[in-house]
Structures are given as C-alpha cells and as structure tokens.
Amino acid sequence: MGLITVLLKLANCIVNNILTNSFQKAENKLQNQHNHHFTLTKCSVPKEHTIICDIQNTLLLNSKSFFPYFMLIAFEGGSILRACFLLSAYPLILLLNHDHYRLKFMIFITFCGMKVKNMENIGRTVLTKLYLENLDFQVYELVFRTIKEVGTTKVVVLTSVPRVMVDEFCREFLGVDNVVATELHSVRGYYSGFVATSGVIMKQKVVKEWFGDEIQQDIGAGYCVLAQYKEATYVMSNGDMGMSSRRQMPRDEYPKPLVFHDGRLAFLPTPFVTLAMFLWFPFGIFIAMIRLFVGVFFPYKVTLFVCALTGLKIRIKGGNHSMAYKTKEVSGGGVLFVCTHRTLLDPVFLSLTTGKPLIAVTYSVSKMSEILSPIRTTRLTRDREKDGEMMQKLLKDGDLVICPEGTTCREPYLLRFSSLFAELTDEIVPVAINTHVTMFYGTTASGFKWLDPIYFLMNPRPTYHVQLLGKLDKGLTCGFGNKSSHEVANHIQKLLGDALGFECTNLTRKDKYSMLVGNKEIIV
DSSP states (O other): OHHHHHHHHHHHHHIIIIEEEEEEHHHHHHHHGGGGOOOOOOOOOOOOOOEEEIIIIITTTSSSSSSHHHHHHHIIIIIHHHHHHHHHHHHHHHHOOOOOHHHHHHHHHHHHOOBBBHHHHHHHHHHHHHHHBBHHHHHHHIIIHHHHSSSSSSEEEEEEEEHHHHHHHHHHTTTSSSSEEEOOOEEEEEEEEETTTOSSSOOOHHHHHHHHHGGGGGGSSSEEEEEOOOOOTEEESSSOOOOOOOBBOOGGGGGSSSOOOOOOOSSSOOHHHHHHHHHHHHHHHHHHHHHHHHHHHHHHHHHHHHHHHTTOOEEEESSSOOOGHHHHHHSSSOEEEEESSSSSSSHHHHHHHTOOOOOEEEESOOOHHHHHSEEEEEEEEHHHHHHHHHHHHHHHHSSSEEOTTOOOSSEEEOOOOOGGGGGGGOOEEEEEEEEEEEBBBBBBSSSSSSGGHHHHHTTTOOOEEEOOOOOOOOGSSSSSSSSOOHHHHHHHHHHHHHHTTTTEEEOHHHHHHHHSSSSSOOOO
C-alpha cells in the first residue's frame, strides 16, 4: 500500500506540474515563429465601428494550438478510443508544416461520424467552461466593456476553427454580433469529418476582402483586433507586450455566471497531460475498485484507513456531535442531516465522518448506484405528501440524510433548497460538503450516471471536505420557532453558503437539466 501512495503522489505531481510546464515549453518552441504579442490600450470607439477579434491568442490565453479543445470534443462527444486516436496522431500533426493542414487533420479525426446534436451540446455545456477560464481579461476589457459604453458598436469574431466550437460561447457569454468561422460538412445529422465547400477560413484573406491590401502588413498570425470606422481602418496589434502581463479573467468578472457545466475531464487536455491521464487510467480503475470494495464490505475504521492509504483525503471540520444522537432516545426520532450536494457519495462520506450508518433519500440515481451503496437508500417519488410521510417513517428508524438542492452542482453555488425537510423535524444538523478533484468529475448530466462514483474514486488524490455546523437552534425551526418551512430552508441555505464561501441562488434542478440536456433528465 505504501507503493500505491507513492504512485498516487507522483501521478498527481505529473498531472498538475511537470507535464503542463513541459507542454507549454514545447509549444512555445514549435510555434516560436508566431510569437507576435500585442499591446492593448483603452480607446474610445465611435458608434459606427465594427470591431473584429480573433479568438486564438487574442480572446483566449495560451491558445496558439487548439488541440486541447479538439481533444475535449473527442473525449466527451466521441469516446475514449477516439481520444486515444487523436492523441496518437499528435506527432503527425506536429510534422505538418502548415496550420491549414493541421486544422483539417484534427477536424477529420475529431468530427468524423460524430452526431451534430452531440457537438452542439458539448459546445454549450463543456467548452464554455474552459473558454471562460482562459479568457483574456485585458482583451475583454478593451473590446467588450468599452463598446458597452458606446451602445451600438458591433463585434465580429473571426477564427479558422470550426464555428460549432466557438459559436455558443461567443454569442451567449460574449454577446458578439457575428462569428465568421470554418463550417463543417454533415450528412443526415452526422459530421463527415470534412470542411464545407467554403473551406477553412483564412483570416488574412477575409480581412483583405473586408479592409483591402493596405493593412495586411500590420496583421500578425492570429493576433489582430481590428476596427473599422467609415472609410478609416484601425489596427490595434503589433506592439511588444510579454505574455506575463496578460492575465486570466477573474471568476467574479465573468460576463455571465458559470453555474452549470458537464463533461468528465476536470483539466485542460493538453497532449502531455492527456497522455498522463491515459497512462493513469488502468491504475485509476484498480484504485477505484479497491476504494469501492472496502467501502461496501468493510467497517468504517478500515475504510477510513484504506482511503488515507490510497490518497483519498477526508477533511472533517466541526465539534463533537455525539449529542445529536441522543435525541432519538428523548424524542423517539432521529436527526435530519441537511447537506450540500456535490456528488452521489455525499451521504456515504457523511456516514464515514459520523461513524454511524445513516439513511439517505435519493431523487434520481441508477439502480447500480443503489446496489453498490454501503448505506441504506430510499428513492423519493417527488410527490410532496407521499415523500413527507415516507421520510417521517425513516426518521423514526434512525438518522436521515437529505440533499435539498435535488441535484449536484460543481461550481461554488448553492441551488434553491426544497423546503419539505423543514416540516419533518426540529432536530436538524446542517452539513457543508465540498469536493476537489484533479482529473475526473464525479457527476454528469448527460452521461452514464452509474459511473459517477467510479469516476470520482479514479482520481489520484480526491478530497472530501465535510463540515458539521451544529444542530440548528430550536428557535429557528418550524415547530418551536414557529417559522415557515421556506424561512427555515432559506436560512439553512445561507448558513451553508457562508460556511463554504458559495453564492446562494434560486436556480433549481429543472434549470440545470433544461440547460444541460434540454428539459429532459436522463438516468442511465
């Protein structure tokens, strides 16, 4: 087991540090001929302007190569085999001596045979997160916030990559007026892997058609921000600014809050980091099986020991809650633990933390997850009256765990709490739960949900944070405090949000599935 711990630490180090740095250095060498940096300054823009912005290395940081985004599509929209094939083709991609051919080759491998509908979902639910995380704060300030002050200035994004990869992000999050990009050929709802008859968009050619020959010498290889005012054309490029002075868009400055997103990969899949992930995959499955087997069949103390030995961290915060369990002898009922919802394993880790076999109620999980659960689970019907009666009975049998958000959320937000739990008992213990992963997300909206716990347990060194906040004051409950159920639910949501540093929202499970899978929750 000691050797396993060393391997886990080594894998985590490789994924987060060594390979990421190596890839960045290699890419800088391979594309040194394109290192034209630009200087950005605040400018006043007349209303008649049309600003044209490139997405590669202008809107996005470190995007000389779009390979990581193609890899993300291949993995999330295709399969692991397609992603492996794309990765194995990476050396050949580097040998191609023209960006035009590299792009066509990556398009063919990534899109050939893929459903058009699948790609549209990925563009909306997966890619937008990585784009936001790599959005250049200075460019955004210059282009988008400047024109907001003007009101009528138009923004056009010009890029060689396929439109379907950037259109959703540019329109929904940046609010651009038009996206000029490469179109893909499709047949009966499937991509053929070839570009449309218009071919790959050549940025210099398009700019020449729009603005004439006189500005061609001012345009770097994809580093142009242009503006047109009547007959005059302005080029905000060239200059000499080091990449170190460019900075990432802070989360609190995002054009729109990022609350929901989907996909399995929790990292930007650059070639070397993706290679590390594939090398880790068989070890990850083995480690996940060990963690799962021990959790299901062994006592809590043994499970905690094996978790620590295999690199799974459980961080517990809170006082001694042994008094919470004495209420059953006094009131004849158990304690209701009200938790934030990060993965399907929340009740299991809370049970490990308290050292007691808890009962969990579930909204919609697969049969496989219920079979593998080491604690008792009961499925809710979503009928308020029936569910209330059922949970009342469960509380008489022991301590109950409920996640009133109704679904998981990966980002630092809390969804609206269902108020039903507040009507059940006055013995309520709020629990703030959070997770941290480096390789795989343990939740999905459109994928196979029965794999969620396995993917979480496949991470080299995942972390579970469990903070018990103490029993809710009786004066703040429905019974003794004469509060409404909505008041109690909102108060507990705020308590948990403050404990985690999360923002409370009024979004619901319906909002999540409406965005990620189109008004239809899929349970597989």
